[in-house]
Amino acid sequence: EAQVTQNPRYLITVTGKKLTVTCSQNMNHEYMSWYRQDPGLGLRQIYYSMNVEVTDKGDVPEGYKVSRKEKRNFPLILESPSPNQTSLYFCASSSGLADEQYFGPGTRLTVT
């Protein structure tokens, strides 16, 4: 089944403790993105990647890192999480520039 998977689905952590949210897609898509969603603000793009080893900042990249060492994986790294990064995170992938995006199930992160 074609899908985007994220892990973990839920995470509660403390300020400053490094964490990684994994994202994997099995559709051989070149394009991948990370979004965060907060009430009243909609979805905002954090980082995106157009291919292996090619990443770029979205609208809200501060406090996040990403890597794209393999085509299927696009992990989101929070080196020193802060409470303002408490949010619902989505990973997405698409096969081309203008093609529809497939979204993962989301990761709900709480930073205390």
Place this chain on the structure above:
Amino acid sequence: LAKTTQPISMDSYEGQEVNITCSHNNIATNDYITWYQQFPSQGPRFIIQGYKTKVTNEVASLFIPADRKSSTLSLPRVSLSDTAVYYCLVGDLGNYGQNFVFGPGTRLSVLP
């Protein structure tokens, strides 16, 4: 980057046709229009995409007038399960990062 404006919310009754209009006065030649649907705590799901005139698929129709300054998503005979947030996106065919700028969307409530 073309900014989009949609109604914040809409109500409808089961069985009715729902039309959600999105304004994008600054749409550029290379921009296309895409609509996504999002249920609570789930990632957005692609509904339909178009460049001009009318596009129809099994779930919706998209009407785009000749000047392309607006577009209308039409959902025929809605049911309770169509209650969701609907996003209109306008993106440049040649710029992946711009393709997926989500605004606040339109919250559709379908009533029995």
